[in-house]
Amino acid sequence: MRRAYFKFSWIAAVLLAPQLMIIFVFFYWPSAQALYWAFTLEQPWGGGNTWVGFENFANVLSDPYYWGSVRVSVIYAVATTILAMGMALILALFADRQLAGYRAYRIGLIWPYAVAAPAVGLSFQFVFNPGAGIFSYLNTLSPGVWDPSVYPWQAIASIVIAGAWKQVAYSFIFFLAALQAIPRSLSEAAVMDGARPLRRMIDLQLPLLTPTFFFLLVINITDSFTDSFGIVDTLTGGGPFRSTDLMVYKIYTDGFQSLDYSGAAAQSIILMLLVMALTFVQFRYIERRVHYT
Amino acid sequence: MAKISMRDVRKSYGKDQVVHGVNLEIANGEFIVVLGPSGCGKSTLLRMIAGLETITAGQIAIGDTVVNDLEPRERGCAMVFQNYALYPHMTVAENIGYALKVAGTPKAERMARIAAVAASVGLGDFLDRRPGQLSGGQRQRVAMARAIIREPRVFLFDEPLSNLDAKLRVQMRHEIRRIHNRIAATSVFVTHDQQEGMTLADRLVVMNKGVIEQVGTPSEIYDQPASTYVGGFIGSPAMNFLSGQVDRATHSVRLASGDRIDVSPAIAARNHGKLVQIGVRPEAMTMVPAGQGTLNATFEFVEELGAGRLYHMMFEDLTLTVLAGDRQTLAAGAPVGLHIPASAVHLFDADTGKRVEAAPLAVVEQVPA
Ligand SMILES: Nc1ncnc2c1ncn2[C@@H]1O[C@H](COP(=O)(O)OP(=O)(O)OP(=O)(O)O)[C@@H](O)[C@H]1O
Ligand SMILES: [Mg+2]
Numbered sequence: 001m002r003r004a005y006f007k008f009s010w011i012a013a014v015l016l017a018p019q020l021m022i023i024f025v026f027f028y029w030p031s032a033q034a035l036y037w038a039f040t041l042e043q044p045w046g047g048g049n050t051w052v053g054f055e056n057f058a059n060v061l062s063d064p065y066y067w068g069s070v071r072v073s074v075i076y077a078v079a080t081t082i083l084a085m086g087m088a089l090i091l092a093l094f095a096d097r098q099l100a101g102y103r104a105y106r107i108g109l110i111w112p113y114a115v116a117a118p119a120v121g122l123s124f125q126f127v128f129n130p131g132a133g134i135f136s137y138l139n140t141l142s143p144g145v146w147d148p149s150v151y152p153w154q155a156i157a158s159i160v161i162a163g164a165w166k167q168v169a170y171s172f173i174f175f176l177a178a179l180q181a182i183p184r185s186l187s188e189a190a191v192m193d194g195a196r197p198l199r200r201m202i203d204l205q206l207p208l209l210t211p212t213f214f215f216l217l218v219i220n221i222t223d224s225f226t227d228s229f230g231i232v233d234t235l236t237g238g239g240p241f242r243s244t245d246l247m248v249y250k251i252y253t254d255g256f257q258s259l260d261y262s263g264a265a266a267q268s269i270i271l272m273l274l275v276m277a278l279t280f281v282q283f284r285y286i287e288r289r290v291h292y293t
Numbered sequence: 294m295a296k297i298s299m300r301d302v303r304k305s306y307g308k309d310q311v312v313h314g315v316n317l318e319i320a321n322g323e324f325i326v327v328l329g330p331s332g333c334g335k336s337t338l339l340r341m342i343a344g345l346e347t348i349t350a351g352q353i354a355i356g357d358t359v360v361n362d363l364e365p366r367e368r369g370c371a372m373v374f375q376n377y378a379l380y381p382h383m384t385v386a387e388n389i390g391y392a393l394k395v396a397g398t399p400k401a402e403r404m405a406r407i408a409a410v411a412a413s414v415g416l417g418d419f420l421d422r423r424p425g426q427l428s429g430g431q432r433q434r435v436a437m438a439r440a441i442i443r444e445p446r447v448f449l450f451d452e453p454l455s456n457l458d459a460k461l462r463v464q465m466r467h468e469i470r471r472i473h474n475r476i477a478a479t480s481v482f483v484t485h486d487q488q489e490g491m492t493l494a495d496r497l498v499v500m501n502k503g504v505i506e507q508v509g510t511p512s513e514i515y516d517q518p519a520s521t522y523v524g525g526f527i528g529s530p531a532m533n534f535l536s537g538q539v540d541r542a543t544h545s546v547r548l549a550s551g552d553r554i555d556v557s558p559a560i561a562a563r564n565h566g567k568l569v570q571i572g573v574r575p576e577a578m579t580m581v582p583a584g585q586g587t588l589n590a591t592f593e594f595v596e597e598l599g600a601g602r603l604y605h606m607m608f609e610d611l612t613l614t615v616l617a618g619d620r621q622t623l624a625a626g627a628p629v630g631l632h633i634p635a636s637a638v639h640l641f642d643a644d645t646g647k648r649v650e651a652a653p654l655a656v657v658e659q660v661p662a
Contacts, residue, residue: 183376183378185374185375185376185378186378186380188345188372188374188378189372189374189378189379189380189439190380190391191345191365191366192343192345192365192366192370192371192372192392193366193391193392193395193439193443194365194366194392194395194396195366195391195395196366199395203380203391204380207382208381208382
């Protein structure tokens, strides 16, 4: 590979500065703050922070509510990822086959990606609301069967559906682009070899999608761990009975509502390490099985 | 094994017609080469036979079955694509055996046939590689093997050699011909390389802008091109063209310059006064001392071809080329006489471009090259 080497120059430094500033202000500085808080405790009556070592982490990890939060976060991440990627793949396969109207829904499917998470949560309020939403129809059949503010599994299902709906768009775009990058002559060769559409999908399209699939898996898992706050906040507020108290949401409530900065900071660090570990595992064990062509 | 017959086959994309009424009968076991410039509709024609493109009008039959509405898999054709279209995630063996796998052939039989076919094209040692780990020529062989293993009735080739270097191309050309002879399928081979076409074909089909200009054995097409287009397209270096008018009295064609080129008396008698294009192949003209030939031209420069030399002359404002075996040294600007025997002259109608004959074209019995 060819590499270019540049001498240090003031122009380059000046041009880089704004971007570096932004990264510093919005990433390194808060991260450093979080680290500081995670290992210190604010004294009850003022007087600065005292160093407490791993005590904050020990407190967090011995809290059964925290483990509940981890459990539901994992459920949420796995469920939204499967749902979003599955839907995106199916839709992309159909869009790629250019069935009637594919142009319209190709555009329609890209929109949700531009919608902010709280807006998604709000709109799904209208879907899941037990009194007035679309799902309230269930209650006319048998009063009281549908109420996410009462039944934990229904609350989880609601945030999973809303979260998946938001993520479908992103995966769809990538799947569709990858499908369209498969040379037409490959499908034609398979046609000549006698393979019908379903067979071609299984033997040709899906294997050739594996690099995209892997990329989307990493992105979706990471996103569902870190980017679910808006949906939980607007849709369930973490309830009922903390059943949808995802890790990011708990960080927010502990930090900004209970004002336990140190606990929240420790949780942030744990979440960050968890996401890093997951990404590492995915690269280490799944990427090997991917055909890069 | 099957004959192919095409009746008034047309293809339009939207309002654009790109194939305009092709009629062609291909005999069982024949090797047909479709030759034409880029964009003339060769691939489209081939893909219509394969079933990858629908037929806008007309009829295609393979064997005794009209295949217009049959799916590609029901037509018994195998195709070799220009870019090979190998499945990148499958090994060579899986690529070759995919059609059998789809057809549900038992694994043991499949493996045996893959091994046999791979060995026959010299791929025995590469069965476990992926296409990405093969050279261009090896990929080409995989594409061939994938087509052969199905034992197709019809072999379709869409410029399969155009991505190979010159030497390998000649080698693969021979190999394709050998395979064709061995499995005795009917082959249709598309190319824009006339040398490839001339050497491979039992019969050549010359296409231009969606119509067939001429069908015939390579030597028929070379010796009696049916139009100025075919004359100019087939043969390298290309045919020389001059315009003039037929004169019965002197049985010659009078050029604008006043020079006369002799033609056979029979042709002159039938076509008196007709405006024509004269075609003369570079190797059919000879250089003679100035003033002694049919025309007088000015020498410009020479191209060395190894086996001979190509002399470029100016005549009026035309460039004429003469291919000669001997090596003459001429100074640029030197006057040269050109001798054009009546037997070397091809006459074409100036308006239609069609060949002008003394009598309706005799059926030439020739053994395919
Ligand atoms: N899908 C399509 N839609 C519209 N026009 C097309 C399509 N495919 C081919 N054509 C047109 O049909 C004509 C013939 O194309 P074709 O591919 O058969 O040419 P070709 O003779 O094989 O040329 P080449 O030697 O470059 O491969 C071209 O003018 C091309 O632009
Ligand atoms: Mg083509």
